[in-house]
Amino acid sequence: MRNKASARRLAQRLNPYSAWIVLLVLVAYGAFGVRNFLSQMNLSAILYQYSIIGLLALGQFLVILTAGIDLSQGSVVALTSITAALVMTRYNVWLGIACGLLLATSMGAISGLLVSRTSMPPFLVTLGMMGVARGLAMQIANARPVPVYNDSFIAFGSSSLLGIPVSTYIWVGVALLCLFFLTRRPLGRYVYAVGSSEENCRLSGIKVPSVKLTVYVLSALLTAVGGVIWTSRLGSGSPVGGVNYELESIAAVVVGGGSLFGGKGRIDGVMAGVLIFGLINSILNLSGISPFWQGMIKGLIVLLAVALSQLRTRGGDKEEGEPANA
Amino acid sequence: MLKLTYLQQWKVRSKTDNQRILTTLIILVALFAIAAILSRGVFLKPSNLLNLVFQNAILGVVSLGQFLVIITAGIDLSVGSLVGLSTVLLMVFQFAGLAGALVMTLVVPLVLGLINGFFVSLRRLPAFVVTLAMMLFAYSLAQVISGGAGVYSGLNGAPLSPALVAFNKQVIFGIPYPAIVWIAALLGVSLYLRLSLGHFTYAVGGNELAAFLSGIPVVTVRLLAYILSALYASIGGILAVARVGEGHPASGQPYLLDSIAAVTIGGANLAGGEGSVIGTLMGVIILGTINNIMNLLNISPMMQPAVKGIVILLAVYINSRKKRG
Amino acid sequence: MLEEVPLLELKGVNKSFSGVQVLHDVSLDLHPGEVHCLVGENGAGKSTLIKIISGAYRCDSGEITFLGQHFTHLNPRWALGHGISTIYQEIDVVPALSVAENISLGNEPRKRNGNIDRAALKLRAKKLLEDIGVSLRLNAPVGGLKIAHQQLVAIAKALSLNSRILILDEPTAVFTASEIEMLFRIIRKLKQQGLGLIYISHHLDEIFQIGDRITVLRDGWVTRMGKVQEFDKESLIQAMVGRQIDFSRRGEDDQSGEEILRVENLSRKGVYSGINLALRQGEIVGMAGLVGSGRSEMARGIFGADPISSGQLWLRGRRIRVRSPRQALAYGIGMLPENRKEEGLIQVRPLAENAGYSAVQATSRFGVVPWSRIRSLVRKIIKDVEVRFPSLNSEVRYLSGGNQQKVVIAKWLAARSEVLILDEPTRGVDVGAREEIYKLMHKFKKEGKAILMISSDLPEILTQSDRILVMAKGRIAGEIPRREATEQRVLSLALEAGKERSGEK
Numbered sequence A: 001m002r003n004k005a006s007a008r009r010l011a012q013r014l015n016p017y018s019a020w021i022v023l024l025v026l027v028a029y030g031a032f033g034v035r036n037f038l039s040q041m042n043l044s045a046i047l048y049q050y051s052i053i054g055l056l057a058l059g060q061f062l063v064i065l066t067a068g069i070d071l072s073q074g075s076v077v078a079l080t081s082i083t084a085a086l087v088m089t090r091y092n093v094w095l096g097i098a099c100g101l102l103l104a105t106s107m108g109a110i111s112g113l114l115v116s117r118t119s120m121p122p123f124l125v126t127l128g129m130m131g132v133a134r135g136l137a138m139q140i141a142n143a144r145p146v147p148v149y150n151d152s153f154i155a156f157g158s159s160s161l162l163g164i165p166v167s168t169y170i171w172v173g174v175a176l177l178c179l180f181f182l183t184r185r186p187l188g189r190y191v192y193a194v195g196s197s198e199e200n201c202r203l204s205g206i207k208v209p210s211v212k213l214t215v216y217v218l219s220a221l222l223t224a225v226g227g228v229i230w231t232s233r234l235g236s237g238s239p240v241g242g243v244n245y246e247l248e249s250i251a252a253v254v255v256g257g258g259s260l261f262g263g264k265g266r267i268d269g270v271m272a273g274v275l276i277f278g279l280i281n282s283i284l285n286l287s288g289i290s291p292f293w294q295g296m297i298k299g300l301i302v303l304l305a306v307a308l309s310q311l312r313t314r315g316g317d318k319e320e321g322e323p324a325n326a
Numbered sequence B: 001m002l003k004l005t006y007l008q009q010w011k012v013r014s015k016t017d018n019q020r021i022l023t024t025l026i027i028l029v030a031l032f033a034i035a036a037i038l039s040r041g042v043f044l045k046p047s048n049l050l051n052l053v054f055q056n057a058i059l060g061v062v063s064l065g066q067f068l069v070i071i072t073a074g075i076d077l078s079v080g081s082l083v084g085l086s087t088v089l090l091m092v093f094q095f096a097g098l099a100g101a102l103v104m105t106l107v108v109p110l111v112l113g114l115i116n117g118f119f120v121s122l123r124r125l126p127a128f129v130v131t132l133a134m135m136l137f138a139y140s141l142a143q144v145i146s147g148g149a150g151v152y153s154g155l156n157g158a159p160l161s162p163a164l165v166a167f168n169k170q171v172i173f174g175i176p177y178p179a180i181v182w183i184a185a186l187l188g189v190s191l192y193l194r195l196s197l198g199h200f201t202y203a204v205g206g207n208e209l210a211a212f213l214s215g216i217p218v219v220t221v222r223l224l225a226y227i228l229s230a231l232y233a234s235i236g237g238i239l240a241v242a243r244v245g246e247g248h249p250a251s252g253q254p255y256l257l258d259s260i261a262a263v264t265i266g267g268a269n270l271a272g273g274e275g276s277v278i279g280t281l282m283g284v285i286i287l288g289t290i291n292n293i294m295n296l297l298n299i300s301p302m303m304q305p306a307v308k309g310i311v312i313l314l315a316v317y318i319n320s321r322k323k324r325g
Numbered sequence C: 001m002l003e004e005v006p007l008l009e010l011k012g013v014n015k016s017f018s019g020v021q022v023l024h025d026v027s028l029d030l031h032p033g034e035v036h037c038l039v040g041e042n043g044a045g046k047s048t049l050i051k052i053i054s055g056a057y058r059c060d061s062g063e064i065t066f067l068g069q070h071f072t073h074l075n076p077r078w079a080l081g082h083g084i085s086t087i088y089q090e091i092d093v094v095p096a097l098s099v100a101e102n103i104s105l106g107n108e109p110r111k112r113n114g115n116i117d118r119a120a121l122k123l124r125a126k127k128l129l130e131d132i133g134v135s136l137r138l139n140a141p142v143g144g145l146k147i148a149h150q151q152l153v154a155i156a157k158a159l160s161l162n163s164r165i166l167i168l169d170e171p172t173a174v175f176t177a178s179e180i181e182m183l184f185r186i187i188r189k190l191k192q193q194g195l196g197l198i199y200i201s202h203h204l205d206e207i208f209q210i211g212d213r214i215t216v217l218r219d220g221w222v223t224r225m226g227k228v229q230e231f232d233k234e235s236l237i238q239a240m241v242g243r244q245i246d247f248s249r250r251g252e253d254d255q256s257g258e259e260i261l262r263v264e265n266l267s268r269k270g271v272y273s274g275i276n277l278a279l280r281q282g283e284i285v286g287m288a289g290l291v292g293s294g295r296s297e298m299a300r301g302i303f304g305a306d307p308i309s310s311g312q313l314w315l316r317g318r319r320i321r322v323r324s325p326r327q328a329l330a331y332g333i334g335m336l337p338e339n340r341k342e343e344g345l346i347q348v349r350p351l352a353e354n355a356g357y358s359a360v361q362a363t364s365r366f367g368v369v370p371w372s373r374i375r376s377l378v379r380k381i382i383k384d385v386e387v388r389f390p391s392l393n394s395e396v397r398y399l400s401g402g403n404q405q406k407v408v409i410a411k412w413l414a415a416r417s418e419v420l421i422l423d424e425p426t427r428g429v430d431v432g433a434r435e436e437i438y439k440l441m442h443k444f445k446k447e448g449k450a451i452l453m454i455s456s457d458l459p460e461i462l463t464q465s466d467r468i469l470v471m472a473k474g475r476i477a478g479e480i481p482r483r484e485a486t487e488q489r490v491l492s493l494a495l496e497a498g499k500e501r502s503g504e505k
Helices: A002-033 A040-065 A073-090 A093-117 A122-140 A151-158 A166-184 A186-196 A198-203 A208-234 A245-255 A267-286 A291-320 B002-011 B015-038 B046-071 B079-122 B127-146 B162-167 B177-194 B196-206 B208-213 B218-244 B249-265 B277-296 B301-324 C046-054 C076-081 C099-103 C118-131 C147-160 C177-192 C204-210 C233-241 C295-303 C325-330 C340-344 C351-363 C371-385 C401-414 C431-446 C458-464 C487-496
Strands: C008-017 C020-030 C035-040 C061-066 C069-071 C084-087 C165-169 C196-200 C213-218 C221-227 C259-268 C272-280 C283-289 C310-315 C318-320 C333-336 C419-423 C450-454 C467-472 C475-481
Touching (some): A002 A267, A040 A073, A040 A186, A040 A208, A040 A245, A073 A093, A073 A122, A073 A208, A122 B249, A122 B301, A151 A166, A166 A186, A166 A208, A166 A267, A186 A208, A198 A208, A245 A267, A245 B127, A291 B127, B015 B277, B015 B301, B046 B079, B046 B177, B046 B196, B046 B218, B079 B127, B079 B162, B079 B249, B127 B249, B162 B218, B177 B196, B177 B218, B196 B218, B277 B301, C020 C035, C035 C046, C035 C233, C046 C084, C046 C165, C046 C196, C099 C118, C099 C147, C177 C196, C177 C204, C196 C204, C204 C233, C213 C233, C221 C233, C259 C295, C272 C283, C272 C295, C272 C450, C283 C431, C283 C458, C283 C487, C295 C325, C295 C333, C295 C419, C295 C450, C325 C333, C325 C351, C333 C401, C340 C401, C351 C371, C351 C401, C371 C401, C401 C431, C431 C450, C458 C487, C475 C487
Parallel strands (some): C035 C196, C035 C213, C084 C165, C165 C196, C283 C450, C283 C467, C333 C419, C419 C450
Antiparallel strands (some): C008 C020, C008 C061, C259 C272, C310 C318, C467 C475
16 A cells, blocks of 8 residues: 555656656667667657657647647648648749648638637547648649659758758757747746636636637647648658648657646657657667557557556545546 | 337437437438439439448448447547458458458457457546557557558458358348448447446446446446447448458548547537437438538549538537537 | 725616526625625525626626726626626636636736746735735645635635625635635635625525625525624525524434444545444434535445445445445445535436436346336436426436436435435525425435435534434544534534644645
8 A cells, every 4th residue: 555655656756757758768778779779860860750740749739738639730731731832833932831831820720710719629620620621632733742843942851950850950949939938928828727727717817719729720830830841851742641640749749748638748748759759660660670560569658658647647536536637 | 119119218318419319310301402402313212322321331330339439428549440450350360261250350359449448447548549549559450460451362362251242242122231230230239228338328428427426337338338339340340341352451541530520420429428329320321421412513532521521510510509509 | 884985886787598587676785895795595696696796797787886987787807807806616726827827817927028927926926825814835736736725826816806896606615614714814804905795605604704794685686685783594594585494303203213224443544434323224314524524535435436444334234345336326325425516417418317327227137227117217206306397308407406406316216225325415405495305305214214414504414313423533523312412512523623633624
């Protein structure tokens, strides 16, 4: 009995950092158990691969903090990509990027408006928007990819600075912006507040619909940035890409300690969550394990991470009988 | 006799559920009307309607399992992967004879459903995450078993059982076999809901704590919901193999989102405790009708996701308004 | 005090919802430094009235005068901004944010560049908490605080908005006695600072302790208004219900029979210990005690809803183990939880379904349910229990508090319970339904069954119980037979063990 209680308390203390612990374990395993793991090439490859999901995960985190969810991210990647490519090939790169971002943000705004102004559940709203965005993406270019010919644009997505991919700098930069937003700006604090207790925010005069709208717009914006990078790497705009990206970003947020009930989670946890998946990927590849096994391992890790992060809530519930803050 | 008991059951449905059934019915009738007009009456021909049922049997069955889980305020994101896994299992185990293959196809997903239920029900982890993990897991498992590609014959080259090949073509009283399976599935769920554990599904989804304090075996009810969802997914997989003659890990992909769409269009509430079997049935038919209409209007299949998306948004919007009133 | 300009004056306020008039020609005034109590049964219009004051609702006609200015209606943001704050029963704090952040929620001090000025935030919180004589850890997430402390944060927040009027809606629902004292101290301080307070409570004792004037609402009308001294309990209740409540002991002689349930040495580490009690056929045992004495926890332990550390249960002389409510049900033990909305009913399901759950569980064999039998049983019991409902299919959430409680009772009656544990059976129930519930309790008792009634309402305990057990600090402090029971005796037993603990939960 005593051991259980102290183990639980330990778990509670460590809880905000559970993702980093898992990450550390993976790094250790990789460093000692896998050849070439710690090479610069490998590490930068991991960062390279997962920067885009990293951006999506940041946007997803903002939405999840409000107890919402954004299932449309993958489709928005495709929509951004095809839009940007089309405009880019006809006019110029910057206009293309701007149009891509704009269209994506509009999609986010629609989602945000529906979620905030009606009682429609975010799951279903973004599920619907996922279809709408995908259909739109397909329709715009007749389901065909649009190659982009601008060399500098294509290069930027894959380029590196000091051995670290440029897209990673973007990811980290955006993450810092998000951190700043969530801790220093009132609107950012309101994001946590709305997820934690929406009704009380309303009573305090916080414009809850605006907060919700903001996070969906930001999620779409961040997704669009990811989409632009993706387009650059692909060398063309593709309307069929991004499938299931949102599930990966959700998994990363959850593994990183975010709670689907809102109001809980930290930016660093989300980043750790993304890196965890990156590391798994890398470890499996370098170990020569068929990629088919990846899903099973990822599934187990997601389960493990969530089970760990639930230890806190469960312990709290039973002992005090206080209202649980998921 | 079944009709009578159904009517009796009608009496004890909540007002909201009744309202939603009505709303969904109106949508369905409206869509039928549109389809009939656009097709100059062809749509309403029995052969076309039968075809509609035939096409949507798989979704129909899978949606019923998803329905049960959603009533418990959960969700099963793994149904798509479980369908795919079932198709692979059914093909691969042909060498054990049709019976053997069927057993494996039903048992393995059942166990996976049990695992889902275990973590959601006993370990109290969020259903979204657990079934997401299972989705990844089951898909991967299917890939490993099938070698990543489609499976066209059994492990040792054993061919697809002729019984299965013929299955799709068989008809009883003019109704194709897959439709019979769907009807059987419907009856199965309806029957389950009249058993104690099935009846309690609504209570557990509506307010787990209150259900617990009323003496309801909450854990068992939840567990069963996930087990049944997996079972129905595997039945869906069997129907899928019968239709295309091959097994592929990704063959279940479309059924995940479509099943959720069908259940919610049918009036179920993701928060649990609200919804109906007939609503889910209508939801599936609505989705099928929309596909039909799109074909009639020569709308390219590219637009399908968009149209589906809009329908989901509309249906959810209408149901969400009913809540306030 | 009454010579000063009133803070707030309502004149001739009327309000209807969907054709049903809920407030008729209501007038009220509030002066600075006054605690004006608002009493009335559930459904009398109190909530509607305070929502009109706070601007959440618009009245159909009538005039509101606030600080000398006339309005036809107020708007919530304006009202909040100009000093009308409401503290609701459901505490309006945001669990994920800290104490300091909660106090300034929506109103954070900002730096020039728009960022939150954290230093100023903390300073403001510190000052406000000091003003009411309380200290809390400013960075602590409010979700981890005790309910009473969360309430304090809510009050501090209201003060941060320079409230002139503070409306307290059932603030002490789950407070311990010492927490109530703390609240009263704060209220007195606020009075000195010139705030006007509107205090809504079902606890008539509190009203007499802290109130200056009382306005009584009944069915949307003001039946009486006057200074606290002009009332006593009976006249107050009479103004609320329009009939004399008979306080005389509900009297039958002790007709209890054999022992049905015996609890021996029931303990749960850190919560309660050494509980011994026995319930006999045909008796109502009242369980009194302060909030936090462990009564509900003990009840849940008996019922199997919470684990126990040690102890034994005997049903009619046979040892039983109750590890879950399912088992309790099988043994014929039922429990009405403290919180009927969240624990007693499935709000979105129909009334008939809710009333039938336990019966279905109890009578089904291998999953097969005798539906026709259940349906007729449920219909009969719902009738017996006199639930007022639009239709059997209506969802329970559309029923009033008292009727909801009756559905919970119906559920356990349908399950053929022999022992009923009632945890605060009439909390938040209007006086009319209350009487009906008492009637049901006595009928149950007459049928030879047993009731363990936990209640914080002393008059209820005194008038309804055959004998009274008093619990304090997790133990049974004493037992008082009905004849010898007085409020003082009960209270003194309940407080006795509490002296050392300075009123902590």
